[in-house]
Amino acid sequence: MANIKDIAKMAGVSVTTVSRVLNNHPYVSADKKEAVRKAIELCKYQPNINAVHLSIGKTYLIGVVIPFSNHPYFGLLLEGIANEALKSNYKLVLFQTNYEELREAEALAMLKDKQIDALIICSRICEWDMIDEYLSYGRIILCEDVRGENVSATFIDHYKTFTKALTYLYDKGHKKIGYCIGRQTGTNSKQRELAYHDFMEKWDLPFEPAYIFDECLHVEDGDRVVQQVKKMSDPPSALLVTSDQVAAGIVTCCKVNNISIPEELAIMGFDNQPIAKMMNITTLEIPLVEMGKNLFRQAVEKADISQKEIFVELIERDTV
Amino acid sequence: MANIKDIAKMAGVSVTTVSRVLNNHPYVSADKKEAVRKAIELCKYQPNINAVHLSIGKTYLIGVVIPFSNHPYFGLLLEGIANEALKSNYKLVLFQTNYEELREAEALAMLKDKQIDALIICSRICEWDMIDEYLSYGRIILCEDVRGENVSATFIDHYKTFTKALTYLYDKGHKKIGYCIGRQTGTNSKQRELAYHDFMEKWDLPFEPAYIFDECLHVEDGDRVVQQVKKMSDPPSALLVTSDQVAAGIVTCCKVNNISIPEELAIMGFDNQPIAKMMNITTLEIPLVEMGKNLFRQAVEKADISQKEIFVELIERDTV
Structure with missing residues (x-):
């Protein structure tokens, strides 16, 4: 034959x-x-x-590491990556990790074994050393600020963005500012935490651990946040919420609990998803689909290492 | 070597x-x-x-066809499939089709070429003949009612479910019932359309094409529905909305437009997603993550053809 x-x-x-x-x-x-x-x-x-x-020696497969499939943030990134892959006749191998390091290791192993041509890591929990070790085996693209490292990335400067949002709230008169975050361990979350601490210190504001709400991923987590705020004798006057979905949940639950927004509690979302527009939530616009497209292009292009910073715009609406 | x-x-x-x-x-x-x-x-x-x-002759890769990555319905199905794949050390190849038949054909071609061990089709636009042609080349699992065909599936009887919902609305006194659907061309949508027509005929209710709202996929589509309803001289008194996200959009926009729910407009959602619980929306519970898990198990099991019907429960809340 x-x-x-x-x-x-x-x-x-x-x-x-x-x-x-x-x-x-x-x-x-x-x-x-x-x-x-x-x-x-x-x-x-x-x-x-x-x-x-x-x-x-080519598979026309690109690996994509995401922690969850069922989350609008990663859904939008994946939509951008998938639409661009369609255009170039590539297929995607999906690694849903649930933030287990072992799953990230498996994805890197597939890159080493040449089962995929490149690997896009949308969010990770593993140490930088592990990424560094695999960089010699194939193309890895990150969705985080890795300036100074020899690796391609499409990223947001979360320190700068968080500081911008905090400054906006501060200028509106807020001194008791808290924030809601997906998970505290991620690389992006650490940048945000640092920005928060630096801001509090700069303006001599008291640091209150109870104002930081962890594990805020879905709309229903907003309910938990509101219940906790209600119990506080000295609650925050403003919350920076790193997901519009969670922000929408908080706004809805505040209405049920007769907490007026923004008078009693100001809310600033993240991403500018359709739900933020519909509910008139002040937010920071992150062009996730565009970011996904760029991540894919970086995965297949022949050019050298490229790092693209995405700038974030503040959208003023009714919740601050 | x-x-x-x-x-x-x-x-x-x-x-x-x-x-x-x-x-x-x-x-x-x-x-x-x-x-x-x-x-x-x-x-x-x-x-x-x-x-x-x-x-x-084995790749440990399972293909998954979904129309969109950025949609909670498919996000939840994918979450179930991906979690089960993790357990069995399989990886997923994602085919986001945007409902283009050519993309579905590519996925089937990869099955034929043995680049994947099996293919799960969560939703399709292609004719049955095309599926039938590829069944001899590898394992295909469908997420639709294909009773009578020699293929594995995890499915909901959408005719029965839609009839159940319509009966509930009818028993509550509604005669002017409309519905919102993702797209009218899909296999599941056709079953729903048939159920609707049969129900209207059975109870001698007038058929009003303007009561059917197409392309209702995301929360923001709820706004379009409410704007159209507002313009009608004889609007529907109840809407069956095949996505909780869209139902949430409608409920939110009705509040802004001072349309009282359920008095002026009754709303019944679909899926029982967290947003439905949070906004007290009456809905039909569809266990999407469980369905995803079962689809994956059918893709890798050695057993013969199996078809599993998933039953849907009506959750009574405040919007009907």
Whole structure:
């Protein structure tokens, strides 16, 4: 039986070109396509795509590490990555990690084993050393601020953004400011925590641990936040909420509990998701779909390391 | 250089066992693991996992077709599939189709080419014939009612469920009932449409095309529905909304527009997502994460065709 090399020889093209035709890859001239098709027909060649990929050392698969599938933040990033992958005829291998380090290690191992061409890590829990170790094995793209490291990334400066939001609340007269965060252990969360501490210190504001609400991921977590705030003898006057979904939950529960917004409690969301627009929530716009698209482009482009900072705009509405 | 067969021979195990050790697959005895590891060490063997997969005809990859990544319904299904895949050491290849038939064809082609071990189709736009054609090439699992066909599925009887919801609204005195749907072309939507028409005919209710709202996918689509309802001289008194997100959007916009719920407009959601609980929306509970888990199990199990119907519970709250 003819193999891919025979086809290439017969068609007068390279093995890579044959592989591209078999994968419906763009950028193959009509002439070459036709020649490959004729050769395939003559040989009655039945391609085994895995063997083809093996022979050219390319899988047209890009790995994507996300902690959760069921979260609008990662859903929007994934939407951007997936739409861009569609355009380039790549497929995505999804690693949902639930923030287990072992799962991140598995994704890196697949990159090392060349089962994927590149790996996009949307959020991680592993130490930097582990990423660093695998950088020599393949292309890794990060969605975090790694300036100074030799790795591609599309990122937001969370320290700067958090400081911008805190300054806005402070300028509106707030002194008792708290925040809600997805998880305290992530790289982005650590930047935010640092920004918060520096801000409190700069303006000589008291640090109150009870004003920091952890594990705020979904709309229903807003209810828990409001219940806790209600119990406080000296509650915060403003909350920076790192998810519009959670902010929407807080706003809804405040209405039920007769807490007036922004008079008694000011709320600032994050992302500018549709729910923020609909409920008139003041928020910081993060173009997640665009960020996802850029992450994918960085994963497949031949260029060197690139780092792209995404700037965040403050959208003034009714909740601050 | 030693290959996988040499390792197997040296360790006194099968090629499949070597592959399992290389893939960190469970169900390999400690003795065999140790023997394989020793053999690998002795040979200084560098596995190319793609070659290993090729030799055993298994990739440990399961394809998942979803129309959108950024949609809570599919996010929850994917969460269930991904969590179950984690447990069994499988990875997922994501096909986000945006409901383009060509993308579905690509996923089926990957199954045929054995780049994935099985394909889970969460929602499709292609004709049944296309599925039927590929069933001989590999395992396909559907998330729709395909009773009578020789294919595995985890499904909801949407005809029965829609009729149940319509009956509930009718018994509450509603005669002018409309519905909001994601897209009218899908297989599930057609069942719902049929149930609606049959119900209208059975109770001799007038059919009003303006009471059917298409393209209702996200929370912000609720605003469009409310704007249209407001313009009607004879608006519906109740809406069946096939997404809790859209239902939440409608409820929020009705408040802004001083339309009282349920007095002027009754709203029944679908899925029982956290937002429905938080906003006290009457809804139909669909256990999407559980459905996702079952879809994955059907994709990897060795058993014959299985079809599992999921039953839907009506959750009475304040919006009907």
